[in-house]
Structures are given as structure tokens and as C-alpha cells.
Amino acid sequence: MSREATDRLLAGRRVVVTRAAAQAAPLLRLLAAEGAEAIPLPAIETVPPASWEPVDRALARLEDYDWLIFTSTNGVKFFLERLRERGCQPELLANKPILSVGPKTAAALAKYGLQSELIPEKFQGEGIVAALADRDIRRQRFLLPRAQVAREIVPETLRQRGASVEVLPVYRTILPPATAERLAELCRRRPLVDFLTFTSSSTVSNLVEHCPSAADLAWLQSLPAACIGPVTAATARQAGLRVVATAREYTIEGLIAAMKAWLAGGDQRPTAKS
Secondary structure, eight states, X not given: OOHHHHHTTTTTOEEEEOSOGGGOHHHHHHHHHHTOEEEEOOOOEEEOOSOSHHHHHHHTTGGGOSEEEEOXXXXXXXXXXXXXXXXXXXGGGTTSOEEESSHHHHHHHHTTTOOOSBOOSSSSHHHHHHHTTTSOOTTOXXXXXXXXXXXXXXXXXXXXXXXXXXXXXXXXXXXXXXXHHHHHHHHHHOOOOSEEEESSHHHHHHHHHTOSOXXXXXXXXXXXXXXXXXXXXXXXXXXXXXXXXXXXXXXXXXHXXXXXXXXXXXXXXXXXXX
8 A cells, every 4th residue: 555545544534532622632633634534522521639638738748759650641730730729839849750651741741840750661551660660669659640540550569569659639530511412412323433532441431331322332332443552442342342443652643543554454344434
């Protein structure tokens, strides 16, 4: 297949975007550049925790921690904005080593004037664990600002190695109120859809849990699904979704590449384009 043909594989394809509306713009721009028709269906919205009290207690004793670990741009935003609201500036953390899950999270920190000491090769929990594998972390104290619900591989593994890890929920995810109505309308119409895209396990869980009926869920499960990484893909498969593409690089660019690679393989169902 020629490069020109490969570049146009997504042209005319209908792609459902379940990423949070506040973060979906880069993916929507990439899809538009590919000539795809995006269908926004934000399956999550990030909101503050029910109480800031645990966060404020941690902020009052930042000197107690040896490391900070950030696993998402949302973790960066909610944690550092709360720090500012408490009358402190992010520069307070400038001399503290920080581990970021990937370059996007590191870039979010850089906007606050903070640098990441470590960025793992794999942009997921296992990568964080691997990045610290050669370091003696016994008796080291880690602070992990993250979502209220998340995988436990990082804190559990670091604790097994003798570290102290405080998990600090700085945000939670909910289904946006308007999405339930949008999802019901999509299921009612059942248009031709080339891809459902998922950028986190939460987008999978929320979409499946709020599906109007078993018949509607079966329809969603029949559609090709593309996931940003293996963790999200595993959640999607457990939900019965038909995962056909998983990004090798856990970014939205990697997600686009994975969809195009699957289309290039010729294993396609009748789609909106046809």
C-alpha cells in the first residue's frame, strides 16, 4: 500500500471519541486532519474529590515526602492548583524528585515550572515500577496524587520493596450528565461506526455501565474498538468489547497509528466509508 493510501485510511471513517471533553480537542484535531468524522461522546468528566481534607493534610507536610509520582495530567492539574489555592507556589516542589508516567504528564508539570527526574519507557504503571527498579527505595516516602479509582500496581509494588507510599485522590471521574442522553440517542439510531476509541479504563467502564439496554450493549460490543494501551484494552475485552487495535505508544498519536495499521491489514467490516 502506498504512503498516500495509508495516509488516507481514516478519511470518511466515523470514530466515536469517548475522551473527556476537556481533553478531547487534540484527538479531535488529529482525526479531522486524517479526514475522519468524529462523534464526541465524552464518557468521563474529572471533578474534585468529595473532600479536600486529605489533600490539604498532605500539602501541609510536603517536606515529609522524598518523591512525587504523577500518573496523569489530571493528577498534575488538580494537585498543583490545590497547592496554589492553599497559598503556595509549585516552585515549592522544585528540589523534590518527581517521576512522571509519560511525556504528556511531564509537559503538564513543565507548565508549572517543574521538571521530571524520571520518565519511564512504557507510559503506564509497569513502566513506573521498572524506572525505579535499579534504585534503593527502602524507607523512601512517596506521594502519589491520582484519581480516586486507579490501578494499584505502583503503590503495591513499591511497598513490597520497602517504600512508604501515600495514595492521594485529587480527582474523581463521573459520567457527564449530557452523555447519557447522547448515548441513548446513538444507540437508538445505531449509525455505521468504524471505531469506538477509548483512552482510559474509566471511559470503557462508564460507557458500558450506562448503556441503555442489553441489546444496545450488544450493538456496542459488535463495533471495532481501538484502545490507547494494553491496560485499557484489557478492560474493554473484559467488558465484551471487540478490541481490534491497541496503540504501541500509549498516546493519542499512537492510537491513530493503531487504527490505521488495522485498516491497512484489510480486516475490515462494512463501514461508514463504504
